[in-house]
Amino acid sequence: MTDNRMKLVVITGPTASGKSSLAIELALHFGGEIINADSMQVYRGMDIGTAKTPFIERRGIPHHLIDVADPDEEFNTALYCSMTEPLLREIEARQKIYFVVGGTGLYIKALLGGLLECPSIDQKLRQELRDECEQRGSIFLHEKLKILDPESAHRIHPHDKIRITRALEIIHLTHEPLSSLIRKHGFKDGLFKSLKICLQMDREQLYHRINQRCIDMMEAGLVAETRGLLGKGYSPELKSMKSIGYSHMVKLLEGVWDQDEAIRHLQKDTRRYAKRQITWFRADPEMVWFRPENGSLITKKIKEFI
Numbered sequence: 001m002t003d004n005r006m007k008l009v010v011i012t013g014p015t016a017s018g019k020s021s022l023a024i025e026l027a028l029h030f031g032g033e034i035i036n037a038d039s040m041q042v043y044r045g046m047d048i049g050t051a052k053t054p055f056i057e058r059r060g061i062p063h064h065l066i067d068v069a070d071p072d073e074e075f076n077t078a079l080y081c082s083m084t085e086p087l088l089r090e091i092e093a094r095q096k097i098y099f100v101v102g103g104t105g106l107y108i109k110a111l112l113g114g115l116l117e118c119p120s121i122d123q124k125l126r127q128e129l130r131d132e133c134e135q136r137g138s139i140f141l142h143e144k145l146k147i148l149d150p151e152s153a154h155r156i157h158p159h160d161k162i163r164i165t166r167a168l169e170i171i172h173l174t175h176e177p178l179s180s181l182i183r184k185h186g187f188k189d190g191l192f193k194s195l196k197i198c199l200q201m202d203r204e205q206l207y208h209r210i211n212q213r214c215i216d217m218m219e220a221g222l223v224a225e226t227r228g229l230l231g232k233g234y235s236p237e238l239k240s241m242k243s244i245g246y247s248h249m250v251k252l253l254e255g256v257w258d259q260d261e262a263i264r265h266l267q268k269d270t271r272r273y274a275k276r277q278i279t280w281f282r283a284d285p286e287m288v289w290f291r292p293e294n295g296s297l298i299t300k301k302i303k304e305f306i
């Protein structure tokens with residue numbers, strides 16, 4: 001049976017692996033356009049800390065779903081998918097190739113396989129779980145999750161308060177583990193046929209790039225960018241402001257850390273984030289792994305796909 005689904009190319013990988021620059025080269029080569037799949041680059045005014053490619057370096061390639069929300073606006077996976085699907089159809093109508101580029105694995109997974117049907121938020125239950133987390137710590141809740149849903153507990157970091165509480169919330173509301181719901185859904189039969197390319201490099205090389213990027217961000221004005229966001233009234237408690245980079249600069253501005261401490265913590269937390277990204281991508285058997293310097297092999301693979 002012929003597969004008439006739209007084709008799209010995903011370029012993903014851990015932070016600082018070179019996704020953006022590679023995607024621009026590929027888009028130039030194939031005459032394509034880029035759709036952002038980074039959950040932080042959707043926010044306006046958050047440029048340095050999210051490593052957005054400066055406009056002048058985009059070399060005329062259209063970039064979509066960047067700067068589409070203010071830092072205090074809710075932006076989630078469902079909204080991302082609802083905005084991305086019509087964009088892809090518009091690009092296809094122009095007979096262009098589309099590249100979905102970014103390191104937010106959940107956005108990519110949901111776009112390709114559809115959203116997991118979960119119960120609506122129960123505010124009372126959620127607040128109870130948050131209170132318990134504050135009183136007893138995320139590790140305590142993670143141990144509870146290990147008993148109720150060991151598979152999800154294995155995937156979720158013990159310090160990831162949001163995902164731990166959501167997994168427990170789903171168990172309370174559905175009387176079923178989140179991992180079981182995911183297996184039933186399967187994330188299959190989506191709207192698109194995809195080629196998923198994931199960039200890889202030696203850990204030592206990746207960590208060196210991450211460490212240098214953090215220094216570069218500081219030199220580029222990350223402290224001033226964060227100060228400006230706070231000056232506009234954006235609370236440090238916002239989801240966007242609690243992200244890697246901005247939360248570190250808030251602590252620097254509040255005097256909790258000096259500059260050297262802020263850089264060290266930023267580097268360490270970014271390396272940990274990259275490690276979690278790699279774990280997520282390795283769990284996907286459809287990922288095709290390439291080193292960033294193997295552009296000719298990647299180009300060949302894309303030609304075979306399209």
